[in-house]
Amino acid sequence: MTYKASSSTSNDDHKRNGSIRSNKYHSREIGIKELTVEHFMTKKPIVARSVVNFPGGVDVMTTNNISNLVVVENRRPIGILTEREILRYLSNYKTIPSGRLLKDVVLQPFCKVRLDTMLLEAARKMIVKKCRVLVFEGADGAGIREGDSEIHDINQDNNYELIGTITASDMVRAFAQQTDRNPTLKAVMSKKIAFISCNDPIFDAINIMHTRNIGSVIVVEDGKNDISKPVKRRLYGIFTERDLMTKVVANDVSIDEAVREYCSTEILTAAVETKAIEAAKVMHLRKLKRLPVTIAATATKESSSLTKSIQVDDKYNLVGIVTARDLVDAFQHNT
Numbered sequence: 001m002t003y004k005a006s007s008s009t010s011n012d013d014h015k016r017n018g019s020i021r022s023n024k025y026h027s028r029e030i031g032i033k034e035l036t037v038e039h040f041m042t043k044k045p046i047v048a049r050s051v052v053n054f055p056g057g058v059d060v061m062t063t064n065n066i067s068n069l070v071v072v073e074n075r076r077p078i079g080i081l082t083e084r085e086i087l088r089y090l091s092n093y094k095t096i097p098s099g100r101l102l103k104d105v106v107l108q109p110f111c112k113v114r115l116d117t118m119l120l121e122a123a124r125k126m127i128v129k130k131c132r133v134l135v136f137e138g139a140d141g142a143g144i145r146e147g148d149s150e151i152h153d154i155n156q157d158n159n160y161e162l163i164g165t166i167t168a169s170d171m172v173r174a175f176a177q178q179t180d181r182n183p184t185l186k187a188v189m190s191k192k193i194a195f196i197s198c199n200d201p202i203f204d205a206i207n208i209m210h211t212r213n214i215g216s217v218i219v220v221e222d223g224k225n226d227i228s229k230p231v232k233r234r235l236y237g238i239f240t241e242r243d244l245m246t247k248v249v250a251n252d253v254s255i256d257e258a259v260r261e262y263c264s265t266e267i268l269t270a271a272v273e274t275k276a277i278e279a280a281k282v283m284h285l286r287k288l289k290r291l292p293v294t295i296a297a298t299a300t301k302e303s304s305s306l307t308k309s310i311q312v313d314d315k316y317n318l319v320g321i322v323t324a325r326d327l328v329d330a331f332q333h334n335t
Contacts, residue, residue: 032178032331035119040174041135041164047072048081050103054089057081057102062250067242068132068167070110071102077162079107080132083241084215086249091210094203094255110134113166119174122166123332127325135164168324169289175331176280185279186272188330189293189320195220198236198260202248205239205259216240216290218318219263235318237263240290269294272319280327293320 046064048057050073061069061081069081085106089096110132111125122133138160194208194217205217219237239259247262248255269292270279279291295317 032175032180033118033120035174035178036115037113037117037119037122037135037164037166038115040119040170041115041166042170043164045070045134045162045165047077047162048102049073050078050101052102053098054100054102054105055096055098057105058086058096058249061086062245065246067245068108068165070134070162070165071107073103077110077134078103080110080134081105082108082132083245084108087206087210087241087244090203090244090255091206096249108132112136114138115163119166119171120332123171123328126166126168126171127329127332133166134162135166136160137163168328169284169287171328171331172280172324173284175327176277176284178277178331181331182275182277183330184272185270185274185276185291185293185320185322188276188326189272189322190326191320193218193292193318193321196239196259197221198263199258201256202239202244202253202259202262203255206244206255209241215323216321217259218292219259235267236260237265238267238290238292239263242289267292269318270322271295276327276330279322283324283327288324290321290323292318293322295319 045068046060046066047070048060050071052060057069057071061067061083067083070077071079071081081102085108086096088106108131109129111122111129111134113122113125113133113135115135115137117135125131126133192212192214194212194214196205196208196217196219198219198221205219208217209215217239218235219239221234221236237260239262243262243264247253253262268282268286268288270282272293272295274293282288283291
């Protein structure tokens with residue numbers, strides 16, 4: 001099992017690596033069926049009213065460094081604004097429409113759970129219903145009703161309170177502590193990889209991600225997009241939806257600029273035989289939503305800030321990518 005990471009020399013990266021060295025991951029080995037929503041949810045989610053304009057909602061997300069914004073109407077959630085919707089508008093219009101309110105934007109649907117919901121149940125809802133997961137609690141302590149029309153049920157019930165969210169990253173953090181199911185990344189990875197030259201404009205990366213419905217593109221020093229079979233290239237970085245939000249949108253950067261200046265150049269990759277729990281632990285530690293997967297690796301140096309199986313290199317034969325959502329799907333499947 002091998003992890004690799006390309007080196008980075010920025011001050012922020014040194015600080016981040018330092019924090020990893022000083023904060024060891026402590027876990028209690030427990031069964032996956034024991035995990036509940038209560039101990040892994042993100043409490044007190046940030047919300048925005050439906051009458052806020054679209055750019056205002058985006059500003060809330062970039063200012064608070066969040067990837068999901070709960071949109072409320074009359075203090076009731078009506079949907080969730082995510083980075084994927086922002087990507088879609090930038091791809092179609094090259095801008096965020098200022099005359100559009102959040103209630104007029106296509107929002108992600110949500111499923112409802114309560115504090116004592118088993119995490120596996122929440123994970124299955126996320127995957128099967130393709131929804132985001134919000135945590136509610138009734139004012140009388142009885143929780144909330146279940147039903148087929150979740151948003152309708154919730155808006156008809158005045159006796160509830162939104163108290164948290166459960167994201168794919170929250171679930172990865174939880175599943176990293178379980179011991180019941182541990183497939184290899186080869187069994188769960190996605191083969192939807194896209195490549196882009198580091199000199200291509202950000203807009204091309206946006207278009208690729210939108211067209212292929214993916215959250216990242218691999219940035220290479222030579223070659224153009226490869227939508228079929230990945231080939232071995234010199235890896236420069238990775239450009240993600242998070243990079244788009246924090247480095248481009250937040251700083252009003254033109255999407256016609258070269259992607260090389262705004263992608264992440266420190267990249268962890270994992271070999272296909274790596275176990276899912278190990279990947280989950282690393283993704284939690286490094287706050288990653290995706291991990292490129294390789295056939296093999298030839299390390300150039302080791303990084304003492306990472307686990308024993310993580311190494312540093314700059315040339316890979318990428319065969320897939322595993323996302324936080326892929327891991328959630330793997331852990332909830334057949335359990």
